[in-house]
Amino acid sequence: MMADLEAIEREIPGVPRDAEGPVFKAPWEAQAFAMAVALHERGAFSWKEWAACLAEVIAEVRRRGEVDDGREYYRHWLTALERIVARKGIVTDALLEGRRHEWEEAARRTPHGQPIVLE
Amino acid sequence: MxxxxxxxxxxxxxxxxxxxxxxxxxxxxxxxxxxxxxxxxxxxxxxYETKIGPRNGARVVAKAWVDAKFRAWLLEDASAAIASLGFTGRQGEHLIALENTPRVHNMVVCTLCSCYPWPVLGLPPVWYKSAPYRSRAVIDPRGVLREFGVTLPEDVEVRVWDSTAEVRYLVLPQRPAGTGGWSEDRLADLVTRDSMIGTGLALDP
Incomplete structure (x- = not known):
């Protein structure tokens, strides 16, 4: 895993980090990061492919004139992740959309303080 | 509770x-x-549990240990006191600081729908999100504390606080003995994440 993290640092530009390694501003950011690492480990894509996909998303953000100062880095990361899994035929957009509604529904019917789970 | x-x-x-x-x-x-x-x-x-943010909570606690005015402010209005140090969440949730004393030990549960003050505590530990921790912490807090290696005297009252979407808690642990005259930076190193959840104590020097 450590070798993997070194590869990420080498191949993927802009990963927010401090002296000890990547830093995250919220739990979901770490989850999004971990999913990419796990998918790469399983051979779903190479870091070069991942870097290209992420760069593509960030280029679109810039073209749209949105703020791109690093604060939204993991939002773009997640967009790239959704895109690359669709391209690789791992998870289709339609599947993502359907599942999103299921989670929204699950959250609505879950009293606060209970774990939100799918039925 | x-x-x-x-x-x-x-x-x-x-x-x-x-x-x-x-x-x-x-x-x-x-x-x-x-x-x-x-x-x-x-x-x-x-x-990465301890890597979200630069352990802001430890700075808050260390400052409260050395600065009586800040401590009073923190206990009165934690959101404002913490914001004054530049640490704020995105959702503007209300934060309450719970003061541990020789008589009262506070412990916080519930991250099940992300009620965790991560701007000051970093990522919630995996165990903290588990249903067994949450239910046991409420039923048998002393038992859970023992598993974390914390045995409190019988006369210490254990209070368990259950976060809500609107209110999150930060435990202000007791300052360890033998740290008189220490700087904030040095003190901050004694403040563990667990001590700010209440499943641990600040480290002894």
Whole structure:
């Protein structure tokens, strides 16, 4: 895993980090990061492919004139992740959309303080 | 303080932020299809537990230990006192500091729908999110504390606080003896994440 993290640092530009390694501003950011690492480990894509996909998303953000100062880095990361899994035929957009509604529904019917789970 | 108090959430249900929703959506599909193993994700995330933010909470606690005025402000209005140090959450949730004393030990539960003050505590530990921790912490807090290696004298009252969507808690641990004259930086190193959840004490020097 450590070798993997070194590869990420080498191949993927802009990963927010401090002296000890990547830093995250919220739990979901770490989850999004971990999913990419796990998918790469399983051979779903190479870091070069991942870097290209992420760069593509960030280029679109810039073209749209949105703020791109690093604060939204993991939002773009997640967009790239959704895109690359669709391209690789791992998870289709339609599947993502359907599942999103299921989670929204699950959250609505879950009293606060209970774990939100799918039925 | 059991789980049956009013978890007022406005409409009775829970909400996921846009980003939480997208992450859960993708993660659940990848797990289902066998592309990622949730235990492996947890292990990876665990390595970053203390890496979200530069351990802001420890700075807050250390300052409260040396600065009586700040301490009073923190206990009066933690959100404002903490914001004055530049640490703020995105959702503007209300934060309350709970003071540990020789008579009272505070302990916090509930991250099940992201009620965790991560701007000051970093990522919630994996165990903290587990249903067994939450239910046992409420029923048998001393037993849970013992498992964390914390044995409190019988005459110390243990108070368990259950976060809500609107209110999150930060435990202000007791300052360890033998640290008179220490700088804030040095003191901050004694403040563990667990001591700010109440499942641990500040380290002895």
């Amino acid at each position: 059991s789980g049956d108090h009013d978890h007022d959430h406005g409409h009775g249900g829970s909400e996921l932020s846009e980003m939480d929703l997208r992450v859960r959506t993708l993660e659940s599909l990848l797990v289902e299809k066998g592309y990622v193993d949730p235990a492996a994700l947890d292990r990876l995330i665990e390595t």
